[in-house]
Amino acid sequence: MSDAVSDADPSVRIEACADDALLMTVADDAGEGATERVISAWRALRARRPAWLVKAQPAFTSLQVVLRGGADLDEVERVLRSLPLAGGLQQAHTHLVPVRYDGADLGAVAEHAGLGSDDVIRLHADRPYRCAFVGFLPGFPYLLGLDERLHMPRLATPRPLVPAGSVGIGGSQTGVYPAASPGGWRLLGTALMTFAPDWIEAGDIVVFRATGGGP
Amino acid sequence: MSEAGPVDAVLLVQTVTGRLMVVDGGPRQGDVGVEDGVEGNGDGCLAADDRALCLLNAVVGNAWWCPALEVLPGPWALQALQRVTVAVGGGEGLLTIDGVAVLPWTALSLDVGQVLRGGPCSIGLTRTIAVAGGVGSAPGTQLTRGSVMAPRLAPRMATHAPRMATHAPSMATHAPSMATHAPRMAPTAGSTIAIVAAPPTADDVIDHLQHLSVLRVVPGHERSRCGDGAWAALLSTSFAVSPHSSRQGTRLDATTPLPMPVAPMTSMLTVPVWPGAVQVPPSGQPVILGADSTATGGYPRLAQVIAVDRYKLAQLRPGALVTFEAVSLHDARAWHARFEERFKP
Numbered sequence: 034m035s036d037a038v039s040d041a042d043p044s045v046r047i048e049a050c051a052d053d054a055l056l057m058t059v060a061d062d063a064g065e066g067a068t069e070r071v072i073s074a075w076r077a078l079r080a081r082r083p084a085w086l087v088k089a090q091p092a093f094t095s096l097q098v099v100l101r102g103g104a105d106l107d108e109v110e111r112v113l114r115s116l117p118l119a120g121g122l123q124q125a126h127t128h129l130v131p132v133r134y135d136g137a138d139l140g141a142v143a144e145h146a147g148l149g150s151d152d153v154i155r156l157h158a159d160r161p162y163r164c165a166f167v168g169f170l171p172g173f174p175y176l177l178g179l180d181e182r183l184h185m186p187r188l189a190t191p192r193p194l195v196p197a198g199s200v201g202i203g204g205s206q207t208g209v210y211p212a213a214s215p216g217g218w219r220l221l222g223t224a225l226m227t228f229a230p231d232w233i234e235a236g237d238i239v240v241f242r243a244t245g246g247g248p
Numbered sequence: 249m250s251e252a253g254p255v256d257a258v259l260l261v262q263t264v265t266g267r268l269m270v271v272d273g274g275p276r277q278g279d280v281g282v283e284d285g286v287e288g289n290g291d292g293c294l295a296a297d298d299r300a301l302c303l304l305n306a307v308v309g310n311a312w313w314c315p316a317l318e319v320l321p322g323p324w325a326l327q328a329l330q331r332v333t334v335a336v337g338g339g340e341g342l343l344t345i346d347g348v349a350v351l352p353w354t355a356l357s358l359d360v361g362q363v364l365r366g367g368p369c370s371i372g373l374t375r376t377i378a379v380a381g382g383v384g385s386a387p388g389t390q391l392t393r394g395s396v397m398a399p400r401l402a403p404r405m406a407t408h409a410p411r412m413a414t415h416a417p418s419m420a421t422h423a424p425s426m427a428t429h430a431p432r433m434a435p436t437a438g439s440t441i442a443i444v445a446a447p448p449t450a451d452d453v454i455d456h457l458q459h460l461s462v463l464r465v466v467p468g469h470e471r472s473r474c475g476d477g478a479w480a481a482l483l484s485t486s487f488a489v490s491p492h493s494s495r496q497g498t499r500l501d502a503t504t505p506l507p508m509p510v511a512p513m514t515s516m517l518t519v520p521v522w523p524g525a526v527q528v529p530p531s532g533q534p535v536i537l538g539a540d541s542t543a544t545g546g547y548p549r550l551a552q553v554i555a556v557d558r559y560k561l562a563q564l565r566p567g568a569l570v571t572f573e574a575v576s577l578h579d580a581r582a583w584h585a586r587f588e589e590r591f592k593p
Contacts, residue, residue, distance in 0.1 A: 049466070090544070102581070103588060168544030169543065
């Protein structure tokens with residue numbers, strides 16, 4: 034296999050991203066369509082469990098496939114190109130997450146958007162967000178569907194410690210920190226629940242619900 | 249794991265300076281990161297020195313992926329609560345049983361009450377301690393003074409300690425004549441049988457700490473977007489390992505930051521990443537992702553440290569100078585295949 038092979042289907046590119054990993058890119062831009070293609074391929078590959086597969090990690094438009102040494106790259110490419118690129122979102126679960134909107138950056142996000150804090154909460158809560166993939170930390174979902182008015186760059190200098198349960202905005206995505214971690218996302222509030230590392234899977238839906246309760 | 253209870257405990261942590269962690273070989277065929285529901289590799293269990301893990305598990309008769317201990321920087325002391333076979337390798341430093349010096353990379357039998365001590369490394373940084381039968385605590389567990397380690401196997405199953413097991417200084421398992429490269433079979437948890445690699449040769453052991461300062465790389469996925477200038481600078485610059493390095497990433501400092509175009513910094517989507525990726529943030533100072541790195545990242549990857557050199561990241565001391573050497577993807581894949589054929593049967 035060459036280092037970059039994409040002759041068969043121009044919408045699918047398979048390239049080396051390490052000597053023991055390939056990156057299969059199935060879309061140019063992030064979005065619901067790209068997520069369906071990535072998740073469909075990822076689910077099918079997991080179900081198939083070929084002997085050469087060590088690990089598969091989805092992201093917005095691509096799927097990273099880590100290989101055992103000595104894998105037959107022609108066989109790997111044949112399998113990857115045979116994966117379905119539709120139908121993978123049908124098993125999605127919906128997660129309701131109660132949030133107390135008391136985040137340290139709520140005011141800054143409101144100012145950036147030219148809105149009041151209540152408007153930010155109204156635009157963020159009670160809408161479905163699609164989990165494009167889980168990454169950064171185990172159980173950290175990258176959620177698509179954020180209102181464009183709330184898009185905001187990450188902090189120039191990440192905070193050394195973001196508390197577990199923090200709900201934030203990073204660029205055009207929103208998400209929740211399942212565990213305490215350094216982080217550069219703008220913090221809107223605190224989820225009033227705890228998160229196991231496997232609480233969510235790529236393709237699932239998250240709805241944040243504003244609440245004033247909790248600790 | 250169900251067999252591992254107090255009755256099975258084999259080792260007691262008497263003292264440890266720094267961090268003593270339970271690590272394993274990470275995802276392997278059949279896992280695919282599914283059973284634990286965690287697709288990230290940020291779950292804190294992957295061995296930083298995966299080469300030492302494989303070699304030492306072979307020495308004590310374990311399957312390559314069996315959980316072991318990783319300690320940094322030490323000193324440390326472990327007391328045997330039962331008769332147990334261990335092997336220590338990775339970085340080089342003092343190693344004793346009840347005060348008598350013993351050799352690394354060999355199978356060492358500890359009798360009840362004996363104390364295995366390791367000093368901080370004089371060469372390298374991280375030491376790996378493999379235990380026959382594996383270590384019972386969950387990978388990612390940090391062990392402190394007083395912690396007790398159980399074997400992963402029931403005692404009746406842990407009967408596959410190498411015949412050469414001894415704590416008398418001996419090169420037995422280093423002798424080339426012993427190294428047939430023929431895998432052996434051994435029982436593992438439950439009733440399944442694991443294949444155990446043949447023990448490493450003297451050359452395998454000597455190679456471990458050779459050429460630590462040269463990291464071989466292939467172009468990273470965003471190498472072309474980073475520009476020829478950054479690639480050329482990467483290959484011609486000596487970098488100092490920053491004291492801010494960790495299991496998540498080895499941070500490098502150069503007198504002159506790598507020249508990077510602005511575009512890749514601001515327009516990249518978050519992508520999956522894998523340990524060994526040489527990311528270049530806006531500072532121009534590279535970060536090499538380590539065993540505990542995040543599963544995804546948004547900085548351009550100028551290069552990728554090849555699979556068989558990734559373990560070196562665990563052995564680079566703060567302040568050490570490193571350089572990068574470009575190799576072909578074909579060669580890197582061949583070396584990786586050869587290593588896995590021998591040590592990950």
